Amino acid sequence: MAQTLFDKLWADHEVTVLEDSLSLLYIDRIFLHERTGSVALESLVAAGRPVLNPEKVFCSMDHIVDTHSGRTDETLVPSGKQFIQSTRKASQAAGIRLFDIDDPMQGIVHVISPELGIVQPGCTLICPDSHTCSQGALGALAWGVGSSEAEHALATNTLVVKKPKTMRVNLTGVLEPGVTAKDVILQLIAQYGAAGGTGYAIEFAGEVIDAMGIEARLTLCNMAVEFSAFTALIAPDHKTLDYIEGKPYAPQGDSWLQAKQHWDTLFSDHDARFDKELSLDCSQLAPVVSWGTSPQHSCAVTGTVPVMPEQSASSDQSSYQRAYQYMDLQPGQALTSLVIDAAFIGSCTNSRISDLREAAAILRGRKVAAGVKAICVPGSKAVKRVAEAEGLDQIFIAAGFEWREPGCSMCFFAGGENFGFQKRVISSTNRNFEGRQGPETRTHLASPVTVAASAIAGRIADPRDYLP
Amino acid sequence: MTPFITHTGVAAALLRTNIDTDAIIPSREMKLVSKQGLGEGLFAGWRYTQVGGREPNPDFILNQSAYQGTSILLAGKNFGCGSSREHAVWALAEYGIRAIIAPSFGAIFYGNCIRNGILPLSLPDEVIAAMAAQIQDPQQHQIRIDLAHRQVIGVDGTVYEFVIAKACQHMLLDGLDQIGLTLKRADSIAAFESDYQKRRHWLFELPTDVAG
Ligand code: SF4
Numbered sequence: 001m002a003q004t005l006f007d008k009l010w011a012d013h014e015v016t017v018l019e020d021s022l023s024l025l026y027i028d029r030i031f032l033h034e035r036t037g038s039v040a041l042e043s044l045v046a047a048g049r050p051v052l053n054p055e056k057v058f059c060s061m062d063h064i065v066d067t068h069s070g071r072t073d074e075t076l077v078p079s080g081k082q083f084i085q086s087t088r089k090a091s092q093a094a095g096i097r098l099f100d101i102d103d104p105m106q107g108i109v110h111v112i113s114p115e116l117g118i119v120q121p122g123c124t125l126i127c128p129d130s131h132t133c134s135q136g137a138l139g140a141l142a143w144g145v146g147s148s149e150a151e152h153a154l155a156t157n158t159l160v161v162k163k164p165k166t167m168r169v170n171l172t173g174v175l176e177p178g179v180t181a182k183d184v185i186l187q188l189i190a191q192y193g194a195a196g197g198t199g200y201a202i203e204f205a206g207e208v209i210d211a212m213g214i215e216a217r218l219t220l221c222n223m224a225v226e227f228s229a230f231t232a233l234i235a236p237d238h239k240t241l242d243y244i245e246g247k248p249y250a251p252q253g254d255s256w257l258q259a260k261q262h263w264d265t266l267f268s269d270h271d272a273r274f275d276k277e278l279s280l281d282c283s284q285l286a287p288v289v290s291w292g293t294s295p296q297h298s299c300a301v302t303g304t305v306p307v308m309p310e311q312s313a314s315s316d317q318s319s320y321q322r323a324y325q326y327m328d329l330q331p332g333q334a335l336t337s338l339v340i341d342a343a344f345i346g347s348c349t350n351s352r353i354s355d356l357r358e359a360a361a362i363l364r365g366r367k368v369a370a371g372v373k374a375i376c377v378p379g380s381k382a383v384k385r386v387a388e389a390e391g392l393d394q395i396f397i398a399a400g401f402e403w404r405e406p407g408c409s410m411c412f413f414a415g416g417e418n419f420g421f422q423k424r425v426i427s428s429t430n431r432n433f434e435g436r437q438g439p440e441t442r443t444h445l446a447s448p449v450t451v452a453a454s455a456i457a458g459r460i461a462d463p464r465d466y467l468p
Numbered sequence: 469m470t471p472f473i474t475h476t477g478v479a480a481a482l483l484r485t486n487i488d489t490d491a492i493i494p495s496r497e498m499k500l501v502s503k504q505g506l507g508e509g510l511f512a513g514w515r516y517t518q519v520g521g522r523e524p525n526p527d528f529i530l531n532q533s534a535y536q537g538t539s540i541l542l543a544g545k546n547f548g549c550g551s552s553r554e555h556a557v558w559a560l561a562e563y564g565i566r567a568i569i570a571p572s573f574g575a576i577f578y579g580n581c582i583r584n585g586i587l588p589l590s591l592p593d594e595v596i597a598a599m600a601a602q603i604q605d606p607q608q609h610q611i612r613i614d615l616a617h618r619q620v621i622g623v624d625g626t627v628y629e630f631v632i633a634k635a636c637q638h639m640l641l642d643g644l645d646q647i648g649l650t651l652k653r654a655d656s657i658a659a660f661e662s663d664y665q666k667r668r669h670w671l672f673e674l675p676t677d678v679a680g
Contacts, residue, residue: 012667012668013664015653015656015657015660016653016656016660018635019634019635020633020634020635021633022633022635024650024653024657026657026660026661026664028668028671035495035498035553036552036553036554038501039501039502039503039554042501043503047647049647055674055676056672056674077496078496078499079499079500082500082501083501086501097676097678104679105678105679116678120670120671122668123668123671128552128554129552130550130551130552130576144552144576145552145576145579146552146553146554146557146576146577146579146580146583147503147554148554148580148583148584148646149579149580149583151647152646152647152650155647155651156647156650156651156654156657157657157661158650158657160635160646160650162633164575194485194486194546194549195485195486195545195546195549195572198546198572198575199575225550226549226550228546228549228572228574228575230575248675248678249674249675249678251670251673255669255670255673256670258669258670259670262668294485294486294488296486313485313544313545313593313597314483314597315483315484315485315543315544315545315593315597316485316544318483318484318544319484319485319486319544322484412490412495412551413494413495413496414495414496414498415495415496415497415499415520431488431490431550431551433488433490433491433550434490434491434513435490435491435494435513435519436490439513439519440519
């Protein structure tokens with residue numbers, strides 16, 4: 001019978017079918033980080049349960065580590081040091097490969113896992129972190145779980161999972177210069193709502209995907225969770241294989257050839273049926289920016305803050321009202337009229353080398369507007385090294401950006417560093433929730449090029465006006 | 469885990485869509501490497517007048533005297549979207565929330581609820597709005613939930629049926645520990661693994677000496 005890519009991956013890992021469309025799935029890779037991983041490891045120890053296969057478990061220090069140069073275990077996050085040190089201790093005790101602060105491979109989990117070849121096409125990977133869906137861009141079944149589920153996987157190599165329905169999102173057309181994967185995913189969420197993917201495993205397909213590099217695909221899949229999808233997937237192609245070949249944890253020699261043979265079968269059969277299909281014509285797409293406090297509150301950078309849709313449910317109306325108030329906006333205001341206080345380039349969504357190259361191309365020879373605090377945080381040490389070898393750091397610094405050490409940094413506020421009360425920030429991150437980047441901080445999500453252009457303009461700006 | 473069989477309690481309505489786990493428990497409130505000590509941080513951004521402070525914001529529903537002891541939340545769709553942090557559920561549980569009634573939930577949050585004895589219960593938006601409208605004196609007019617029969621009884625006595633996967637229902641009714649249950653299948657997992665390892669051997673050939 002014709003199968004979707006998702007069906008193939010599911011069947012390959014199904015240990016047994018339980019009741020009610022629940023299955024016990026075999027888990028190939030587990031990634032932890034110091035914010036949620038330490039709780040899982042400690043709780044497992046307390047229950048007297050060992051980590052079954054520590055060699056397939058990895059842990060990153062990314063969420064609360066400081067990102068200033070010369071950093072140590074000290075961090076501005078209150079009690080952050082305790083999280084860092086207990087994660088180190090618990091990882092060592094369990095025999096897990098930890099990418100510690102001073103490790104040359106350290107970085108944000110969803111940046112380093114692909115970069116090191118830990119995630120591979122056809123594998124299952126879980127992490128107690130919602131943006132694990134990013135890694136589906138390589139054709140893996142990767143999804144975010146809670147701490148208790150992570151414990152379950154650590155102790156049993158399996159997870160009990162309810163089989164999601166399947167959805168294919170066909171992305172047609174060609175992206176114009178200055179329009180990126182970030183704009184595509186924001187547009188999809190704006191159009192179908194932040195709950196548009198509830199209950200589905202999504203496969204992204206179409207011309208736009210064929211044309212996209214692996215890093216852009218990671219950006220696209222990253223925000224599947226903002227669409228409330230179980231996860232996202234992209235069938236591996238020659239770009240995927242080229243990307244993985246030679247990575248430290250990638251298969252080698254004969255194993256590479258055998259793996260490749262399997263990976264060549266990982267696509268949705270042409271007559272496979274999806275439970276739902278959506279399609280988005282991307283040829284007319286403009287850069288997209290969020291205006292409110294949910295990623296679904298997004299529109300074209302050339303647009304205006306929308307008027308509340310009539311006839312929406314009262315709960316939707318109250319979320320619109322609250323968003324106007326929190327963001328200090330009026331319906332009808334042009335987005336490009338909004339003056340910004342800060343600009344941030346970083347996070348697992350947009351901190352890879354291609355992101356930094358594109359942003360640097362806009363910043364080259366230009367200056368950040370007076371009064372704008374601008375920060376760039378590369379996603380990993382490897383990204384940072386390449387960027388520095390290419391001189392990108394000098395472009396960022398000359399423009400007036402801070403150039404930081406890798407980590408999640410100000411993608412989220414944990415009580416430490418933040419952009420400040422009611423500050424307006426244009427950010428390449430993935431969440432514009434209330435308080436996400438700081439108390440009453442007003443976050444506008446955008447692509448790295450839009451962030452770079454806005455940093456120069458001192459207000460939200462259309463990157464197409466700044467393309468080299 | 470505390471079993472969930474039937475529950476009758478004060479219900480508070482937070483009828484807003486997309487209430488995310490950052491709102492349920494801001495990251496700054498996750499102060500210890502622990503599943504405890506989180507109840508105070510529940511909805512901290514809305515509940516207190518100041519960031520990090522503890523002075524109750526009188527406008528927030530859970531701070532109003534009629535809503536003391538709230539154990540059921542009525543909410544808009546996509547409740548618990550966003551971050552996977554299980555702390556959101558630990559905070560709700562520690563505060564005393566036993567059930568959340570919303571049109572839909574964030575997937576990870578939903579699973580976290582089931583594993584921690586909180587019932588995530590789906591009903592249509594209109595039904596929830598109607599239920600909320602009927603609550604005049606929340607202390608007198610409580611909502612009753614019967615998980616075994618999959619019914620919610622509104623304050624006017626109307627019975628609403630709801631759907632929940634059998635396995636989730638059992639986990640909650642019996643207060644089961646999922647890891648313990650799965651470990652009983654260790655033999656079939658091992659059998660699967662030995663076959664799987666032959667098919668996908670490269671996934672098991674992990675170098676242990678990778679250094680930068
Ligand atoms: S960069 Fe932000 S979204 Fe990504 S893992 Fe870190 S905190 Fe989460």
